[in-house]
């Protein structure tokens with residue numbers, strides 16, 4: 419007799435286990451746009467945790483471009499890119515982005531996740547090695563899991579440890595055909611920047627390929643927000659794949675890779691996520707072009723973002739909060755226990771500041787935190803409002 423299975427009972431059981439251990443996501447709902455003051459679950463709050471660093475999602479040029487593209491090109495693209503879904507605006511976006519990035523070519527994917535999941539597995543085969551920072555983003559991890567090559571990990575942002583792994587790799591017999599080194603540009607839990615200059619130097623000594631995921635650096639780091647390669651003033655013969663997203667500082671959605679024309683030709687012919695999934699609706703492509711345009715013509719947004727970041731970090735540090743070692747507009751407020759982080763987030767929300775707690779397993783158990791993300795559209799008055807709320811509740815919960 420075959421033992422009868424219950425095909426779906428695990429769905430509820432596993433969900434209930436998550437709820438019991440308080441690891442389930444409690445989804446808050448934005449009622450309206452992601453603006454500095456917005457309505458979340460019916461309450462007017464100051465947005466302090468979105469990735470919309472420059473508030474470009476609300477920029478009139480992006481909104482106008484999206485509306486116009488619907489009128490001229492329709493609501494959808496009708497196909498995947500390689501069949502009938504490449505419109506003139508997709509091509510224009512890639513040209514504009516490559517120019518902005520000072521790269522030979524850029525290729526646009528549906529999302530940053532799709533870029534990592536689609537391209538990484540194609541860059542390495544059975545005879546190759548991928549070397550990854552131990553704290554890389556989940557989309558890189560999934561891309562690496564789909565790859566057939568061997569894998570190694572180096573200590574977080576530790577170029578010395580990377581060198582150790584590279585030296586070890588050279589002892590492999592037969593020698594690895596290719597080595598791919600892959601890292602986040604900005605690590606989103608702590609806001610620290612990968613030492614890409616040192617990584618690229620070590621890679622060059624071994625003929626390894628360098629792939630950087632600059633999702634949180636784009637529109638934030640480098641000249642006019644051109645990203646991490648610009649930040650370190652590196653050349654494209656040292657950093658071979660600069661991957662990024664339109665879903666954060668660019669204020670829209672979509673992923674991309676920039677680099678050589680060879681990379682472009684290889685990537686679009688081989689990435690299954692690019693080949694087998696529908697292309698962006700015209701409104702998305704047009705809004706992304708407008709975002710590139712705004713970054714080129716209105717440098718004030720990036721400048722304000724950094725001024726606000728410096729002001730906020732100083733105020734929080736002066737109050738006695740542990741803000742970690744962030745070098746970017748991501749400022750973690752590290753409080754220790756998960757219960758304290760959750761309570762802090764809840765009380766901040768009641769006082770009108772929206773910032774989510776980040777707890778285990780996303781960070782170590784004793785490093786639970788509130789992760790704040792700065793936004794260029796906030797005013798000094800808004801920042802002072804948030805700082806006062808943090809001060810009041812920080813004292814109430816005896817964090818400071």
Ligand SMILES: Cc1ncc(COP(=O)(O)O)c(C=O)c1O
Pocket residue numbers: 529530531532555557602606631633634662663664665671672673
């Ligand atoms: C480092 C990193 N890479 C990739 C992604 C995925 O980007 P997208 O939202 O475009 O899929 C994210 C988004 O959370 C990210 O933080």
